[in-house]
Every structure is written in structure tokens, then in C-alpha cells.
Amino acid sequence: xxxxxxxFVGKDLEIGVIAELxxxxxxxxxxxxxxxxxLLSCLMTYGNLGEQFELTAIKSSxxxxxxxxxxxxxxxxxxxxxxxxxxxxxxxxxxxxxxxxLWDIKQKKPTMDIRAGQFYTGxxxxxxxxxxxxxxxxxxxxxxxxxxxNTDGNQRVIxxxxxxxxxxxxxxxxxxxxxxxxxxxxxxSTKSKGRNALMPINQFFRNDFSKMNMVFSLASFDMSRxxxxxxxxxxxxxxxxxxxxxxxxxxxxxxxxxxxxxxRLPEIFDKHLLSDFEIPQxxxxxxxxxxxxxxxxxxxHSLNSNRTQYLLQNRLHITVKDxxxxxxxxxxxxxxxxxxxxxRMAVEYAINKARFAKNAFSGESTRAExxxxxxxxxxxEKYRKFTYAFTCITMFLIGAPLGSIIKRGGxxxxxxxxxxxxxxxxxxxxxxxxxxxxxxxDGEYATWFSNLILxxxxxxxxxxxxxxxxxxxxxxxxxVWDKIKIRFRKEEKRALQSA
Numbered sequence: 001x002x003x004x005x006x007x008f009v010g011k012d013l014e015i016g017v018i019a020e021l022x023x024x025x026x027x028x029x030x031x032x033x034x035x036x037x038x039l040l041s042c043l044m045t046y047g048n049l050g051e052q053f054e055l056t057a058i059k060s061s062x063x064x065x066x067x068x069x070x071x072x073x074x075x076x077x078x079x080x081x082x083x084x085x086x087x088x089x090x091x092x093x094x095x096x097x098x099x100x101x102l103w104d105i106k107q108k109k110p111t112m113d114i115r116a117g118q119f120y121t122g123x124x125x126x127x128x129x130x131x132x133x134x135x136x137x138x139x140x141x142x143x144x145x146x147x148x149x150n151t152d153g154n155q156r157v158i159x160x161x162x163x164x165x166x167x168x169x170x171x172x173x174x175x176x177x178x179x180x181x182x183x184x185x186x187x188x189s190t191k192s193k194g195r196n197a198l199m200p201i202n203q204f205f206r207n208d209f210s211k212m213n214m215v216f217s218l219a220s221f222d223m224s225r226x227x228x229x230x231x232x233x234x235x236x237x238x239x240x241x242x243x244x245x246x247x248x249x250x251x252x253x254x255x256x257x258x259x260x261x262x263x264r265l266p267e268i269f270d271k272h273l274l275s276d277f278e279i280p281q282x283x284x285x286x287x288x289x290x291x292x293x294x295x296x297x298x299x300x301h302s303l304n305s306n307r308t309q310y311l312l313q314n315r316l317h318i319t320v321k322d323x324x325x326x327x328x329x330x331x332x333x334x335x336x337x338x339x340x341x342x343x344r345m346a347v348e349y350a351i352n353k354a355r356f357a358k359n360a361f362s363g364e365s366t367r368a369e370x371x372x373x374x375x376x377x378x379x380x381e382k383y384r385k386f387t388y389a390f391t392c393i394t395m396f397l398i399g400a401p402l403g404s405i406i407k408r409g410g411x412x413x414x415x416x417x418x419x420x421x422x423x424x425x426x427x428x429x430x431x432x433x434x435x436x437x438x439x440x441x442d443g444e445y446a447t448w449f450s451n452l453i454l455x456x457x458x459x460x461x462x463x464x465x466x467x468x469x470x471x472x473x474x475x476x477x478x479x480v481w482d483k484i485k486i487r488f489r490k491e492e493k494r495a496l497q498s499a
Contacts, residue, residue, distance in 0.1 A: 001022070001025060004102060004105075007102070007105055007106045008105065013105065013108075017101070017105070020101065021098065021101055021102070021105075023094075024094045024095075024097050024098035024101070025098060027090060027091060027094035027098075028091065028094055028095055028098060030086070030091070031083065031086070031087050031091060031384075031388040031389075032388070032426075034079075034083055034388075034392055035388070035391040035392050035394070035395045035422070035425070036395070036418060036422045038076060038079070038392045038395045038396055038399065039395035039396075039398060039399040039418045039421060039422065040399070040414060040415065040418040041399070042072070042395070042396055042398075042399030042400040042402075042403055043399045043402060043403040043406075043414035043417060043418055044403070044410070044411075044414050045072075045400075045403065046399075046400050046401075046402075046403030046404045047403040047404075047406055047407060047408045047410075047413075047414055048410075049403075049404070050403065050404050050405075050406070050407030050408075051407050051408060055068070055404055055407075064466070065401075065404065065465055065466050066466070069400050069401075072396070072400065073396065073400075076392055076393060076396045077393070079392055080389045080390060080392045080393055081389070083388065083389040083392060084385060084386065084389040087384070087385040087388055087389060088239050088240050088385050089239065092236065092237045092238055092239055093237075095234075095236040095237050096228055096231055096232060096237040097228070099231055099234070099236075099237075100225070100226055100228050100230075100231045101225075103226060103231070104225055104226055107226075114128060114130060114133065114140075114165075115133070116130055116131060116132050116133045116140075117129075117130075117131065123174070123216050123218075125147070125148045125149045126145060126146065126147060126148065126216065127145070127146040127148065128143070128144070128145050128146075129143070129144045129145075130142065130143050130144075130163075131143075138164050138165055138166055139162065139163070139164055140162065140163045140164075140165065141161070141162050142160075142161065142162075143158075143159070143160040143161075143162070143163045143178065143181070144157065144158070144159055145157070145158040145159075145160075145214070155185060155186045155187070156183070156184070156185040156186075157183075157184045157185075158178065158181065158182075158183050158184070158212075158214075159181045159182050159184070160178035160179060160180065160181030160212075161179055161180035161181060162178075162179045162180065163176055163177060163178045163179065164176070164177040165177075167218070168215075171218065172217075172218060172219070173215050173216065173217055173218060174215070174216040174217075174218055175213060175214075175215055176213070176214045176215075176216065177211065177212075177213055178209070178211065178212045178213070178214060179210065179211055180209075180210060181208075181209060181212070182206055182207060182208045182209065183206070183207045183209065183212070184204070184205070184206050185204075185205045185206075186202050186203070186204050186205075187202065187203050187205065235377055235378050235381040236381065238381070240382060240385055243378055243381060243382040244382065246378055247375055247378050247379060247382065250371050250372075250374065250375040250378070251375065253368075253371050254368050254371055254372060254375075257364045257365070257367055257368040257371070258364075258368065260364050261361055261364050261365070264360060264361075372439070373437070373439070376436055376437050376438075376439060376443055377437060379436070379442075379443030379444065380433050380436055380437065380443045380446065380447055382443075383443060383444050383447040383448070384447055386447075387429075387447040387448055387450075387451060390451055391425065391450070391451060394425075394451050394454050394455050394458055395421070395425075395454075396458075397455065397458030397459065397461070397462060398421060398454065398457060398458040398461060399418070400462075400465075401458070401461040401462040401464065401465035402417065402461050402465075404465045405461065405464060405465050421454070424450075424454070425450045425454060428449055428450035428453055428454075429447075429449070429450045431449075432445075432446035432447070432449035432450065433446050433447065
């Protein structure tokens, strides 16, 4: 929320709007926060059981650790299934309402703040300037008001020596009481006399007043709600079925772009390499078909050479069948390129053809690349709905055995360990998704990357917990260190004896 804090300042938002926005943001963060909650609760629960020697009593009664973890694991399993449906149905709806409301807040005008010596244009069709504003925030001196309701420039100006300003009708309208001033307006008239009958004459009106009330509508300061359908195309607002449909549509658009490139190759390479281009089998579903015969007509230029004029007047029809030139075509080509000017013309024609090919193919390829990058993000969003839910099981397999090993409850050590594993999971997820957005790895593997790394760690902790390992006891490591020192001493003695 701190990222959007600047958009809230000076908007005079109601408490209900802020509370609703916080609710939608909380729903948005729930898929990320739930695994952390599972990890912390498992660490605290089994840490307290171990600290109070209740796990020892359970094991001494013949109940294994796996049987002790089974009820909680079943609960976490149902929680994982519920989180999947929550991510698929509730989170997209909350994202849609959150970002639409955030957009409306950004578009909302700040509260009215008329400052001395500055023109204020926050009220539509009016421009207000005051020379001095009193400390009470109501009384003002030397007021100038430009009325632009007629959209004809500064044709109406209201001047006042002083004024009082306050809101009425539940802050729906602004009432400004003007004292000792005048209303000046200039109106155009189509009636004129004499030689300038066709030229309009402007008429000036001035009305002096001792007191005049002006009422301004403050409806423009209200927060208007935008249609939710305008935001529904974003990937964060879509369910699993909608994401799958969009991904399939993007794949089809990429195939169409690739087909457009392949189908235009015969137009570009119409003199050579024609037989080397074939449309891939996966693109043959399109209704277009590749021509097997291409007739080439050289470009016409106004040259002075009689031989060139003869050749151009009698155009060369070079027929290419199955990518091969006929003998008569080869003879015509030799005659045609015997002169230098036609050769230069052919080179220019080839350059123009290459430029055309570059422009034609770069447009389609850029379009396909943009669609592909967008599709990568949609694929990541699709598999997030599975991986964020499955992370609850991963965190349970880490937290429950680890809590029984460390035998510490409360909010001390369990919180530190939870934060450490949560940061590790978050960093692995962000790095893998960044690779997937750039196309280095598949989006499906990228979203499962953190679980694939942390899940073996959970099974390792589970194995150590079953064996009553003392991984977090200092005595355990002291004993291991003593064994290492004894071994090195024995090796040293053997080396001395052999010497």
C-alpha cells in the first residue's frame, strides 16, 4: 500500500473507501501469506509440544511422529485444495475490484485548495484567483472569477472586493458570497449599421453589486466508478479456464504470424531458393496454399540503350517450376545481363526487394515476439494458482518436523526461521519467473522451481525428526567436532609412525 500512498494524499477519501481497498489488497496477498502462516503455525505448534516434552511422551506411548503429523497433514491438504479454488475464483475478482478502485482514486481530483495569488481551475468552466486569504479559510480579498461556461474565452469576468466561501448541502455545493464588485461581460452581436454592416459589433455589459451569491457544483470532486469490464483483460483478473483460453488464442496468433511469413517467401525469393522453402506441417491448417509456378517480370526503367529498350519492350517471362529454371530462361538471362545498365537495374531491383522483405518480415516477427512475451506472463499466472496452493504442503513438511527438532515455541526462533524460509521461497519464485518472462525456461517449470528446491529439504527434516536428530543442539555439533579432531590425531600419529 505504501507504493500507492502518494495517490491517496489530498483526495479526502472516506474511511469506507480505504477499508474496502485494504480488504481487496488483503485478499490479493493471501496466496502469498498463507504458506508463511502454515510454516509459522507448524513451527510454533510442534515447537511447543517438543519444549513441553509432550512429543517425547507421545513417542514413548508407541505413537510414531508420522502418525502424530497425520491429522494436521490432512487439514493442510484440505487447506491446499481450498486455496486453489480461492486463488482461481476469489483472488481474480478481488484484483479486478482493487485495481479498478485504485484507478478511480488516481483519477479523483484533490480536495479544493484555493491559494492566494494563484489561479485555481479545479472547478469546471471557472478560473478563480484571490489576492489574499484570511486565516479562517473562509474570508478572501480581491477576487477575480473568469466564467468559461460559454466556451468563448474570457468574455465574462466577475470582480469583487471581498468574499466568503463555504460548502452547503452536505458538501455537495460551494457557496461564494461576493461583496462590492461588478460583473463584466462582452457579447457579440450580428447587427451593425453603415459600411461595416457585415462586421459584428461587440456589446459590453457591466453590472455593479453590493452582494452576489455564486453556487458551484462539487460533483466533479466525487470519485466516479469505472466499468469493471475495462480492466477484465488483465491476466491477474482471469480464472484458470480464461487463462487457458487466452493462451490458446495467443498460440494461434503466433502460428498465423509464422504462416504469413512462410506464405510470402515465394514473393520475395522469386528468382532463386524457391524450392528450399516449405510451409511447416503445423502451419498447413491455413486456407492459403503455396503457388508452384511464379512468373517474374523485371522492372521497367527509361534507359537510352537500344538493346535495353528492346529487352524491356519484349519482357522476359521467366517461368520457375519446382524451383528450376528452363533452358530458354537461362539463355534469356545471359542475354539480358550482357549489358551493364540492366545489371545495375537488376541490382537496384534486388536491393528494393530485400528492403521490402525486411519490412514485411520484421513487422510480423515483432508482432509474434510481443504476443509470445505476453503469453509467457499468462502461462506464469496460470500455474501460479497451483503452485501457491501447493506451497502450503511444502511449508508444512518443513515447519512441522523442524518444530519437533528445535523444540522451541513462542514468537522468537520460529519467527526467524519462518522469515528465512519465506524469503528463500520468495526469491526463488521471483528469479524463476523472471527467467520465464524472458523465455529462458518454461513458465510451468519456473513456477514449480521453489517447491522443487524446498520439498527435498522438508523430506530431509522429516527424516531427521523421525530419528530424533539434534540438528539445533550445540552439544551435537561439539560431539561431531570432537570426533573429527580425534580422527585427525589418529591420522597424524600414523603419519609419524610411518616416517
